[in-house]
Amino acid sequence: MSNTRQADAHGRWRAPIVFLLIAALFMLEGTTRNALFSGSWNSALAILNMGLISAVMALGVNMQWGYAGLFNTGVVGFLALGALGPVLVSTAPVQGAWSAGGLRVLLALAVGLGTLALATQVWKRVKAPLSFILIPLVLLVGCVLYRFLFDPAVMAIEANNSASAGNIGGLGLPVLLSWPVGALFAAAAAWGVGKVALGLRSDYLAIATLGIGEIIVAVLRNEEWLARGVKNMSGIPRPVPYELDLQNNAGFVAKAAAWGMDPATASAIWVKLLYAGLFGTVLLGLILLAELALKSPWGRMMRAIRDNETAAAAMGKNIKGRHLQIFVIGSAVIGLAGAMMVTLDGLLSPGGFNPLRYTFLVWVMVIVGGSGNNWGSVLGAVLIWFLWIKAEVWGPELMNLVTMPLPEGALRQHLLDSAPHMRFVAMGLTLLLVLRFAPRGLVPEK
């Protein structure tokens, strides 16, 4: 990373060029219909929206990596926690769920956390031989009490209308309000992991976050009382109108006709444009904040710590404390992206939280974009997301071309069938090539 310091003379043209390239790709996707592009604005905007959310994720990862050199491999977990925000805050309340066991679950969780806190206090205050007996005792009693409260409460909640609900339900609040809540969930988890794994070797944070990521996803898959687990949680409210409502709105249909579009397409595009505006605003706001922070004394200190930890420590900077701060903030941004993602999908589907897709692909975005540079990460995110989606189409097309000379048969069929998987190889190669030949990324740090 130390070689990512100064930008070369052409540096300031890089961001606009990458931006134009991305714009051109989206134009092609929106207008040109051939083997490579769909020629549908609906598809282009769908890619763009998820691209903007990916950009928020990349921004969070870039804060941790680019500002502080922290390798977070649990992005998927923080994302999933953020996704929990809209589910718990803005879905409609489930009749009878709270009375069935809501308070008892909260109490049980409080007992669980209290046990951990008590054990920590015992560890800190009680001397060695006694604490070896006392700590397991505290943990055992706490665990038994927790299970005693938790299990029946969960059973009760899950038994409540289990076919269509069985979960604790939301508060029915506006969905935009749930985004910061999602960020807060992710931040809390990051604080816990960071407290333990920061200040050790840099690989340890990577391994510990890999673990917490897996566990959070497992929790979301299995705790049906929380968000219905693998049964999926649908019906997350939208901050924008529904397509059907628009199609039934005479005014909208008239406007669409004036543009020469049928109401179905027009409504789909309009909704996506609204989302794009919303996500774009959030993204720009975050970039603005991040840039201001980076230029502040705090940001200078962060970069000083990243570039030379020993020297910064010698100057009396609390490195572990700063790292914890940036780790929590970065994870909060990732959590925010998670909340935005489920809002866009209108659906929480924990089965789809795949670390390759949500952790490591985000890493490719950051490295390709230019670690340490916010604009770089954002552009990298949109570009890589576009390529990731299109590679699923391009892979088979390419394979078709390559295997043309092969006779029809099992081998050719196998190659054609598995072609969509080629994008994993392509992403890996992209990461390796950028890391090796352009370690500062497409838009290097200033």
Add this chain to the structure above:
Amino acid sequence: MAEPYLSASAMRGGYGKADILNGCTLTVDQGQIAVIVGPNGAGKSTAMKAVFGMLNLREGAVKLGGEDITRLTPQERVHKGMGFVPQTHNIFPTMTVEENLEMGAFIRTDDYRETIEQVYHLFPAVADKRKQNAGELSGGQRQQVAVGRALMTKPRLLMLDEPTAGVSPIVMDELFDRIIEVARTGISILMVEQNARQALEIADIGYVLVQGANRYTDSGKALMADPEVRRTFLGG
């Protein structure tokens, strides 16, 4: 006069742009003990590393037994008969004493058991601990293992970078006695020392370096007797 076994003449060079060595010359005869002393930052260790090829020279030449070895890598110099004991990190801590010696003999293809016995004979204290991990030994014993490891290639010239750094005075005397014994077997010794007085006492030839260049060169005894050297470098 016959050519000295090691002759490093007019060495100039450094790690970056600035030179640390400014025309430093070192020679050691067969079986001689040569000691480099001087103030901090005089380039003592750098001079030795230059002799061993761990630093590229801009000028000057290193000859060993009449052969020019200036362009050889450290590993190749080991083949030519040089042994080097670094100041720190000079043993394999989680390997036994015996394994340390075996690793010292890694480049040898012949039977080296005899050499191991010779090393044990020289350092009876570590011979008793041959099955122990070297990292568990005391500081002085570790230095003995380190020297023993370097002796495993049967070098003709043994270079020691501050062998007594951080050991107690008694251990230091013991170590110097061993080094004299090594020299008696005909091995030339080139040594950088912080404990200048004690080192010069056993030195056949002493080099006082200042700012990467020779300031005084004489026998150890003569340097000790020189009032100027005593006052400036040996603290009176």
Add this chain to the structure above:
Amino acid sequence: MDFLNALVAILNFVVIPAAAYGAQLALGALGVTLIYGILRFSNFAHGDTMAFGTGLVILVTWGLQALGISLGPLPVALLALPIGIALCSAFVLGTDRVVYRFYRKKKSDSIIMVMASVGVMFVMNGLTRLLIGVDEIRFDDGARFLISVQDFKAWTGLTEGLALRLSQALTLVVTALCCWALFRFLNKSRSGKAMRAYADNEDLALLSGIDPERIVRLTWIIATALAVTAGTLYGLDKSFKAFNYFQILLPIFAAAIVGGLGSPIGAVAGGFIVAFSEVAVTYPWKKIATYLGFQPEGLLQLLSTEYKFAVSFVILIVVLLFRPTGLFRGKAY
């Protein structure tokens, strides 16, 4: 009698599965720890190396089966294993040549190497998908049981049965052989000692004339051989599914860290510690408690099996908090 039944149940449901799983983790963790000791980074591609190598073994197995080759009661995969190891090693050596060597020469920060290993992980993951797909594959042939429940019950007259699957016995035997060979190699052979020397003190190893590139190649080959063996045994024991091999990375890392990164004996111990904890915590003890005369209400299962990774994670956290160098004092931190 009930006490014996309880004992048999513990053996059958806890000890045997945990021992087999622990052996598989140990082999994986040995590879991670060797790479850490010599190349000084945590290899995130290790799980996918296992998957890729096992994929190759399965393909070779199918080929051999198509030729009508059989090993009688033993799975043909055993015959395919050396070929799979050779192919996978060749690939891994290729990645070292084109990826890691560059950063090694530059003496890059270890986190950059970790990042590069993520790139390699992606590539190997994709190749595994191309090679063999993402579906679950069973490739065990030959006999299934060494001891079956019915036989055991008939022999002993106990109500509780005990089964020892061939794949489990095979895992333990192969792991024991691998460990024996590895430790003999590291402690007795010239190359093995050179590897330890290089891990101990790189500069001094260079001074002693040890060729670092040779050591690195040797390390990759050994780590890959262990990884492919672990992957094949895991696949024979459970089944092959590429994603499971990615997930097993966490317990493997936990095992290596518990033992002390860089310590081979620690990796083996760590593998068994993680496996036994995982199985003990996720096993419902009700049956055994009943045999012992208790009448428990619940299942007595501390954690449902979906959360088995939490066990690795908690062990990891405890070690990081209290003893970051691990039980056997690895060289981390």
